[in-house]
Every structure is written in C-alpha cells, then in structure tokens.
Amino acid sequence: MNAPTEPLRFTLEPFEANRFANLCGQFDEHLRLIEQRLKLEIRNRGNQFELVGPSDIVKSAEHLLRRLYREAKNTELSPDLVHLFLQESGMEELANPSTTPNISLRTRKGNIRPRGANQQRYVQSILNNDINFGIGPAGTGKTYLAVACAVDALEREQVRRILLVRPAVEAGEKLGFLPGDLAQKIDPYLRPLYDALYEMLGFEHVARLIEKQVIEIAPLAYMRGRTLNNSFIILDESQNTTMEQMKMFLTRIGFGSTAVITGDITQVDLPRGTKSGLGHVMEVLKDVNGISFTHFQPKDVVRHPLVQRIVEAYEAFEDQKPGTRT
Numbered sequence: 001m002n003a004p005t006e007p008l009r010f011t012l013e014p015f016e017a018n019r020f021a022n023l024c025g026q027f028d029e030h031l032r033l034i035e036q037r038l039k040l041e042i043r044n045r046g047n048q049f050e051l052v053g054p055s056d057i058v059k060s061a062e063h064l065l066r067r068l069y070r071e072a073k074n075t076e077l078s079p080d081l082v083h084l085f086l087q088e089s090g091m092e093e094l095a096n097p098s099t100t101p102n103i104s105l106r107t108r109k110g111n112i113r114p115r116g117a118n119q120q121r122y123v124q125s126i127l128n129n130d131i132n133f134g135i136g137p138a139g140t141g142k143t144y145l146a147v148a149c150a151v152d153a154l155e156r157e158q159v160r161r162i163l164l165v166r167p168a169v170e171a172g173e174k175l176g177f178l179p180g181d182l183a184q185k186i187d188p189y190l191r192p193l194y195d196a197l198y199e200m201l202g203f204e205h206v207a208r209l210i211e212k213q214v215i216e217i218a219p220l221a222y223m224r225g226r227t228l229n230n231s232f233i234i235l236d237e238s239q240n241t242t243m244e245q246m247k248m249f250l251t252r253i254g255f256g257s258t259a260v261i262t263g264d265i266t267q268v269d270l271p272r273g274t275k276s277g278l279g280h281v282m283e284v285l286k287d288v289n290g291i292s293f294t295h296f297q298p299k300d301v302v303r304h305p306l307v308q309r310i311v312e313a314y315e316a317f318e319d320q321k322p323g324t325r326t
Contacts, residue, residue: 008058012047012069020047022072023065030068030082034061037086084115084302103127105145105152107200112148118300119145125292126260131253133238134262135278136296137311143236146260147196150232153258154214161213163233164193165249167220167240190217193236220245229254238263239278240270246277266318 012020024031031042038061040053049065051058068077068085075081103123105112114123119141126132126149134142153159197206197215209215220241235241235249238261253259263278270276285291298311 007043008051008055008062010049010062010066012049012066015047016073019069019072022077023069025077025079025082029079030077033079033082034064034086037083038064105148106155107148107151108155108202108205109200112145112200114145115141115302116300118294118296119302122294122296123149125294126258129290129292130258131250131291132258132260133278133282133291133293134260134296135265135282135293137264137266137298137301139301139311140296141300141302142262142296143192143234144196146234146236146262147193148200149258149260150234151197151200153232159232159256159258160230161232162209162215163218163228163231164190164215165218165220165223165233165235166190166193166237167245190236193234220249223252224248226252227254228252228257230256231258233257233259235259235261236263239265239268239276241277242270243275243277243280246281250281266315 012023025033031044034040035042038053038057040051040057040061042061043050043052049062051061053061064085068082071077071081071085103114103120105114105123114120122132122134122142123145126146134140134146136142150159150162154162194206201209206215210217220235231254233253238246240263241249249261250259261278261281265276265279265282268276268279282293286293298315301311
C-alpha cells in the first residue's frame, strides 16, 4: 500500500441538503463505515471533502462517494446498501467504475442491479445462455439474482411461467412429518426462493401467480417425464442432487426456456458415499457450448463482512484436512 500523500480535495455538486444528508447517513454513519472499510480519514465541511490516506485508496474513495451521491438522489441509502457498494467494487473497480457494465433487471417493486464484476458476469450469462450454473458459497447472490432474472423475464413476457425446483434433502436435520399438501410439505426447502419473490413482486401478487400456476413449485423428484417449454426454471441447492437427478433435470428443458442451477459444492447433504450431481456435471459439461458456469468466491459475499471471513476460514480449515471435500 502506498504511503500517505497530500490530502485529496473535491466538491460534490450540485449541493442539495436532503440528498447530502442521505449520503452521509445518521450521525455520518455512512462516512464512518467507508473510513473503517477503506482505512482512510474523511473530512468534510458541507459538500467540500478532504480525504487523507494512501493515494490509491483516496482516489478510489472519491469515486465511491461521487457514485453514492448520484445514487442518493433517487435511492434511500442505508449502511447495508453502502456496504454492498463497497463489496461490489474491489479497489480496481472503484478506481475505474466505468468498466462495470450497466445491467438492470426489472421487477414490480423496482429495478435490481447485480453488484460487482462476478455478479454482472453471472447475470449477463443468464441473459445470453439457456442453461447456466452459479456455483459458490452462501451470500454471493446466486439464488437471489436467478429469481430476479426469472421475474424480469416474466415481466417482459419472455417466458410464460416460473418453476422453482429444489431437492428435498434435509440439511443435517430431521424435520419429521410435515402435514399439508405437496406445496406445503416442501415450503421449508423453498423459503429463500419465496422470500426473493415476495420482495420483488409483493406477497399478494405472488400468491395470485401461484394460484394461476404461473409460478409453480416443483419438487425435483416430480420433474421426471416432463418437458418444460417457455419457462424460467431455477434449481436451487443443486449440490444435493444425485448424478441421475441432475441428468434428468437438464433433459427436461424445452424450447424457449432458460434454466439456472445454483449450488455450493462445499455444503453437500447427501448420504455419505453419494456423489453430488453438481460436482459431476461440472466435469461432464465444462466444454459444452451454450452452457455457462459462474464460480463465486468468498470475496463475492454480499452479506455482513463477517460472513466472508467465516467462509474463508472454513475453506482454509478444510484445505488443511486431506480428503474432506465431497
């Protein structure tokens, strides 16, 4: 890291009191968060700023503050959102923000933009390919962005329905007997998908679409024998498919359909000795044209900063133990 240089001074224009207050946050909490994450000092008098720290960092921080000020005009900023802007960039993208393509997904509750280069590549791949894999640790946006792409395609009438598919494998726990109909029995397994849909479309609208079967909940075991045309299909937690299930799922996809398969190969809950269908398909289809693979890393985690450190710590620990990966 470079040694500190002369303070970097700049002014955010035009000055608008409410917009500027939105940028700074309550008691300047947004500025303090940026200071903490980038390890620099932010001084300001009104909209006149002075940044003190290593030259490369302060230049990146200026780009970030200017970008946040643009966002503050139409978006209510929060510490979580500021964290996402920090997380999406890495120092390289902050220093050159124009290199990030401007992809936006349309939903009933507003537009969603992927954060960071890897999320941008992931969404771009989904838009360009019929079969797409998103592989990596929790918190990297694999499932959320897949749902956003599905909602966007439905809103634009590019598909007629959305199918949510997930293997009903218990994550190391026994859930016992679950009462109710088929949808109710697998509800616990599909909760992350539901949560994303509710956020993007609203609870009542999602309920209506499910009632009309525009949104369909399909347990993986019930996919056999079907051909899915003009659909957006999401297979979540695909690391818990067997090799046979994965092949069966991929051969269900018909004309006009897009499939997104997400999973974390380090969190397999299959019985011991059963090879994950996700791990197997990564080897089988790696060179097939028209199929995209996006691999997320711990640095792509967009949750609390500690989540990234937890993922990295587990990876480091597992790497020290030979023969532990499935």
